[in-house]
Amino acid sequence: MDITADLNPPQKEAVEYAGGPLLILAGPGSGKTRVITHRIACLVKIYGVSPHRIMAVTFTNKAAREMKERLEKLLHLGAEDLTVGTFHAICARILRQDGKLVGLDNNFVIYDEEDQQSLVKQCLTDLDLDSRQYNPQKIRNAISYAKSLNLTPSDLAARTNSRWDDIVCRIYERYQEQLGQSNAADFDDLLMKVLYLFDHQPEILEKYRNRYLHFLVDEFQDTNIIQYQLIRLLGSRHRNICVVGDPDQSIYSWRFADIRNILSFEKDYPDAKVILLEQNYRSTKNILEAAASIISVNQQRKAKKLWTENHDGTPVTIVRTYSEQDEAQFVVNEILQLSRSNGIKPGDCVVMYRTNAQSRAIEEAFIRYGLKYKLVGGTRFYQRREIKDVLALLRIIQNPFDNISLSRIIKLPGRGIGQRTLSDLTNWARDNHLPLFTTIKIVSEGGGPPFGQKVRTTLEGYYRMLNDLIIQGQHLGVVDLLGMALENSGYRNYIREEDDGDERWENILELRTVAMDFNDLPAGEGLVRFLEQVSLVADADEIESKEDTTTLITLHQAKGLEFPVVFIIGMEEGLLPHRRSIEEGGAELEEERRLCYVGITRAQKHLYLLHTVHRSIFGSSSESIPSRFLDDIPEHLIERKGLPEIDSTYNGHSARYKRRPDEDEGITVTELLSKRLRQQSPSNDLLQISPGDNIRHNKFGKGQVIGIKSVGNDKEVIIAFEDAGVKKLLLSLAPLEKL
DNA sequence: GCAAACATGATTTTT
DNA sequence: TCATGTTTGC
Numbered sequence: 001m002d003i004t005a006d007l008n009p010p011q012k013e014a015v016e017y018a019g020g021p022l023l024i025l026a027g028p029g030s031g032k033t034r035v036i037t038h039r040i041a042c043l044v045k046i047y048g049v050s051p052h053r054i055m056a057v058t059f060t061n062k063a064a065r066e067m068k069e070r071l072e073k074l075l076h077l078g079a080e081d082l083t084v085g086t087f088h089a090i091c092a093r094i095l096r097q098d099g100k101l102v103g104l105d106n107n108f109v110i111y112d113e114e115d116q117q118s119l120v121k122q123c124l125t126d127l128d129l130d131s132r133q134y135n136p137q138k139i140r141n142a143i144s145y146a147k148s149l150n151l152t153p154s155d156l157a158a159r160t161n162s163r164w165d166d167i168v169c170r171i172y173e174r175y176q177e178q179l180g181q182s183n184a185a186d187f188d189d190l191l192m193k194v195l196y197l198f199d200h201q202p203e204i205l206e207k208y209r210n211r212y213l214h215f216l217v218d219e220f221q222d223t224n225i226i227q228y229q230l231i232r233l234l235g236s237r238h239r240n241i242c243v244v245g246d247p248d249q250s251i252y253s254w255r256f257a258d259i260r261n262i263l264s265f266e267k268d269y270p271d272a273k274v275i276l277l278e279q280n281y282r283s284t285k286n287i288l289e290a291a292a293s294i295i296s297v298n299q300q301r302k303a304k305k306l307w308t309e310n311h312d313g314t315p316v317t318i319v320r321t322y323s324e325q326d327e328a329q330f331v332v333n334e335i336l337q338l339s340r341s342n343g344i345k346p347g348d349c350v351v352m353y354r355t356n357a358q359s360r361a362i363e364e365a366f367i368r369y370g371l372k373y374k375l376v377g378g379t380r381f382y383q384r385r386e387i388k389d390v391l392a393l394l395r396i397i398q399n400p401f402d403n404i405s406l407s408r409i410i411k412l413p414g415r416g417i418g419q420r421t422l423s424d425l426t427n428w429a430r431d432n433h434l435p436l437f438t439t440i441k442i443v444s445e446g447g448g449p450p451f452g453q454k455v456r457t458t459l460e461g462y463y464r465m466l467n468d469l470i471i472q473g474q475h476l477g478v479v480d481l482l483g484m485a486l487e488n489s490g491y492r493n494y495i496r497e498e499d500d501g502d503e504r505w506e507n508i509l510e511l512r513t514v515a516m517d518f519n520d521l522p523a524g525e526g527l528v529r530f531l532e533q534v535s536l537v538a539d540a541d542e543i544e545s546k547e548d549t550t551t552l553i554t555l556h557q558a559k560g561l562e563f564p565v566v567f568i569i570g571m572e573e574g575l576l577p578h579r580r581s582i583e584e585g586g587a588e589l590e591e592e593r594r595l596c597y598v599g600i601t602r603a604q605k606h607l608y609l610l611h612t613v614h615r616s617i618f619g620s621s622s623e624s625i626p627s628r629f630l631d632d633i634p635e636h637l638i639e640r641k642g643l644p645e646i647d648s649t650y651n652g653h654s655a656r657y658k659r660r661p662d663e664d665e666g667i668t669v670t671e672l673l674s675k676r677l678r679q680q681s682p683s684n685d686l687l688q689i690s691p692g693d694n695i696r697h698n699k700f701g702k703g704q705v706i707g708i709k710s711v712g713n714d715k716e717v718i719i720a721f722e723d724a725g726v727k728k729l730l731l732s733l734a735p736l737e738k739l
Numbered sequence: 740g741c742a743a744a745c746a747t748g749a750t751t752t753t754t
Numbered sequence: 755t756c757a758t759g760t761t762t763g764c
Contacts, residue, residue: 060753088754112754187754222753254751355750357755377752418740536754556751578750595751618749619755 003042003075007034014275015039018047021269022242023220023262027306028291028601029282029562032244036216037067039242040082041075043214051081055212057231058086059219061537063560083212087227089536091190094197096528098204102197103180107528109395110535111179111186114388115404116140122404123174126430134167142168143175147188148224148256150195152176181435182403191226198233209237219560220245220265222257228264239269247302248295251556251595253587280306282562284313287600287607290633295597297632298590315639318630319610322643324358324570327610328365330642331567334608335371335550338565344606346371347547348564352555352599354576358569359552366550370700370729374546376553382534386495386504387511391534393485396466397473398527400437403429407436414494416458424449425459437466465489477519478526482512548699555599566603568596571611571627596629613643687736689717698735700724 004012011031014024015038026032040056043049058064064086068079083090096106111119120136120143146156146168153173160166179185185193198205215235217223220243223231235241243265250259266272280288288308295301321327331351338344351362351373359375366373381387389412392405400406403426411422428449429439442448444460451459465488473481486492486508495504511534518530551563555576570576577592600607615624689695693705703721708731717734720726729736 058753063753086754092754110754113752190754219753251751252753255753357749360755380752413741416740420740554751557753559753575750580750616755 003038003045007031007038008279010275010277010279011035011038014277015042016046017242017273017275018240019273020239021265021272023265023272023274024242024244024277025262025274025304026244026246026277027280027304028246028249028598029280029308030277030306031279031281032218032246032277033067033070035277036218036244037070037075039216040071045075049213051078053211053213054216055083055090055214055234056216057090057218058084059222059560061086061089063218064089086536087223087230088187088190091194091230092532092536094194094208095185095190096532098197098201099193101201101204102193104185104193105183105399107399107524108183108185109399109402109405109531110190111184111404112382112535113140113187114383115184116144116186118404118408119175119178120171122407122426123171123178125426126174127170129167129171134171139168139171143172144186144188145256146172147186147192148226150192150226150229178403181401181433183399183401184404188226191230195226195230195233198230205233208234213238214240215242217241217243218245221247221250221259221262222252222255223261224256225258225261228258228261232268241269248298248304248594249559249598251559251591251598253591276304278304278306280308280310282310282604283308283601284310284605286313286316286637287603287605290316290607290637291597291600293634293637294593294600294629294632298593300587300590314606316633316637317606317608318571318633318638318640319608319642320613320626320640320644321610322613324361324612324615325365326642327569327612328361330610331362331569331608332365332369332371334567335565336369338606344565345547346550349567350551350553350558350561350563350565350602351567351569352553352558352602353569354555354578354595355570356554358575362552362569367727368730370697370727370734372546372549374549374551376551376557381507381510382537384504384507386507389491389495390482390486390508390511391531393469393489393491394478394482394527395531396437397469397481397485398524398531400466400470401435403436409489409491410436410440410462412491412494414490415462417455417462421451421455421459424451440466473523473527475523477523478515478521478530479512479519481523481527482515555595558602559598562602562604564604565606565608566599567608567610568599569610570615571596571609571630572615572624573627574617574624575615576627576629593629596627610642687731687738689731689736689738694739695719696737696739697721697724697729698737700727702739703727 004015007015011034014022014035024035026035036056040054043054044051056067058067064084068082068084071079071082092110095104095108099106099108117136117140120140121131124131124134124136153169153176156172157169160169179189212234215231217231231241245262247259247262250257253259266274285308288306292306319330321330335346335349338349339346353359356378359378363373363375389409392408395402395405396409407422407426410417411419425436425439429436439448440459440463443451443456444463469485469488472484476484495501495508498504514534515530518526521529573582576596577589581588581592609630611626611630612624614621689705689708691705691707694702695705696702697719700721701723703719705717706720707718717729717731718726719729
């Protein structure tokens with residue numbers, strides 16, 4: 001097959017270029033992913049580069065997996081020899097192998113943000129500092145920032161100039177000591193330690209530097225300084241570094257992603273070839289123009305002109321509703337309408353928002369109308385308490401010196417060890433420079449802090465239990481080990497008695513399913529690999545596209561995706577741009593604008609931008625002002641729906657909504673809106689049903705009506721379906737048939 | 740040691 | 755509003 005067929009000239013050039021450093025600036029929808037995969041294929045098939053000698057760095061594990069799949073499926077290329085992964089995953093692999101040289105045993109554990117935070121708190125206690133005065137989260141963030149710049153505690157100490165910096169420094173130093181004692185690395189350490197390894201063990205650097213001929217880095221605008229340093233060092237031998245990014249889609253600066261990397265690249269490699277991908281294959285002209293009008297306001301930006309051969313399409317719809325409930329209602333109605341008339345399916349639609357909290361009203365509306373939705377993100381699987389507890393238990397088996405995990409599980413109720421005992425243990429451990437696990441061992445042998453006999457017996461039992469699990473871990477597969485750990489630690493009984501114990505137990509079983517993939521590996525290795533996978537992979541479940549399921553997602557997570565129909569809700573000052581960014585101003589505001597741009601450019605055919613007049617935030621209600629970004633879209637691209645424009649000015653602090661005087665005199669805004677919404681949907685006469693009737697729903701199948709409630713002119717019916725369970729549906733919309 | 744009452748404070752979140 | 759962390763009472 002011809003690898004470069006169907007590529008436009010700049011794409012083709014980007015795929016074939018073999019003259020050293022390459023910077024690809026790829027606008028949204030410009031076929032960036034194709035270019036990367038085809039470039040790899042071209043390197044292998046045409047230039048004869050062994051896949052073993054290619055490294056591709058992606059932003060997420062998901063992206064890595066997809067890239068591998070694409071290469072295998074589309075191009076029939078064996079991808080198992082390729083190094084594809086995130087910076088973190090690749091570095092973890094390197095450290096598993098050679099970490100010993102930088103003080104990491106190969107059974108090291110990886111600390112996530114919650115673990116980091118616990119460790120910071122522990123350090124504050126150790127240094128006798130008040131955690132109310134020194135916010136642990138801020139300290140964690142400051143440490144992470146230092147690490148993103150590859151600064152060690154002493155580097156940082158050299159540049160402190162305030163009391164705060166000084167505190168951060170002291171904690172950072174202790175924090176690193178504690179990580180060392182726990183044989184643990186946090187996310188940032190994975191990168192920093194590899195860089196340190198390369199700096200101090202030239203032969204290791206040589207090994208990797210010689211092996212890799214070609215590097216590809218995706219989402220380069222969202223890399224941080226240390227990541228760039230890493231790739232520069234790795235690529236210093238052959239200089240075939242290809243980076244792909246779009247400065248306009250840089251939305252992770254709060255994660256210390258540094259857009260200057262793109263500038264640095266051009267400076268560090270003056271001979272770098274720069275290729276612009278400006279043709280958009282995704283969106284209609286109207287959508288693309290709206291996006292351009294918003295992003296072009298940014299000052300800190302290289303002008304870039306995207307163009308498309310696609311049709312104008314429909315206008316961008318700006319919708320004003322009264323409340324977030326009405327906003328949700330509009331979305332639901334529009335999805336139903338589109339699926340009736342435009343050949344669009346609910347699965348083609350996505351609802352995007354700035355903050356997770358905004359998904360609630362949407363979810364409620366979807367549930368009410370019996371529409372299916374898929375919430376992306378939210379409370380993430382691996383962040384759930386029960387999952388973290390179980391993982392902590394397994395981590396102790398892998399690495400008993402992991403102090404944070406041990407402190408987490410030892411104080412779980414039901415075992416008679418509480419905060420008091422734990423504090424006594426940690427204090428003693430600290431004073432004697434010993435890990436917690438060793439301390440418990442000493443206590444069970446009669447030493448340690450002065451405990452009463454009862455506590456001593458309890459701790460002895462706990463130590464024996466752990467020790468037994470560690471021994472079992474030597475020869476049991478990871479699934480059996482998990483089962484035994486749950487039993488012996490009493491965790492199973494403990495969690496099942498919780499209020500939502502069933503759900504939590506389900507989650508643990510879900511985790512067990514993940515573990516099954518690692519069950520056939522040799523005992524120790526299975527555990528290591530399983531724990532590494534769950535530490536580095538954030539998303540347990542995937543966005544699988546189903547025809548009937550609408551996606552609900554934050555703007556950040558929407559990066560890289562595309563949908564025929566996009567609804568962005570909460571286009572309001574304070575939400576988008578977010579209040580915190582308005583307060584910060586400048587660069588923060590420009591990032592909000594980019595975020596808005598990312599959202600808009602996800603849309604292929606239809607784009608809806610919604611805002612409300614009233615929104616409740618943290619329970620209390622407040623007036624909202626349309627987002628400034630809406631003002632930047634030229635009127636000729638826009639169609640307005642929902643409530644009419646505010647034609648009054650602000651009255652003191654409260655914006656007052658005025659109805660248009662010529663119509664609907666004497667009814668409230670909410671009534672007006674619901675009237676309009678009703679007018680938009682076909683007014684089929686309501687089905688005459690009463691409780692006890694048997695019905696059929698064209699999706700949920702057979703069921704029995706168990707309740708009816710009037711909602712305005714409509715009725716909400718509660719139906720117990722034979723297969724689909726109990727649902728609340730609106731009679732006017734549910735496709736019901738009386739049996 | 741542990742559960743219930745109370746206080747608090749809250750974007751985004753690849754790894 | 756709601757999910758966390760802290761204090762209090764048994």
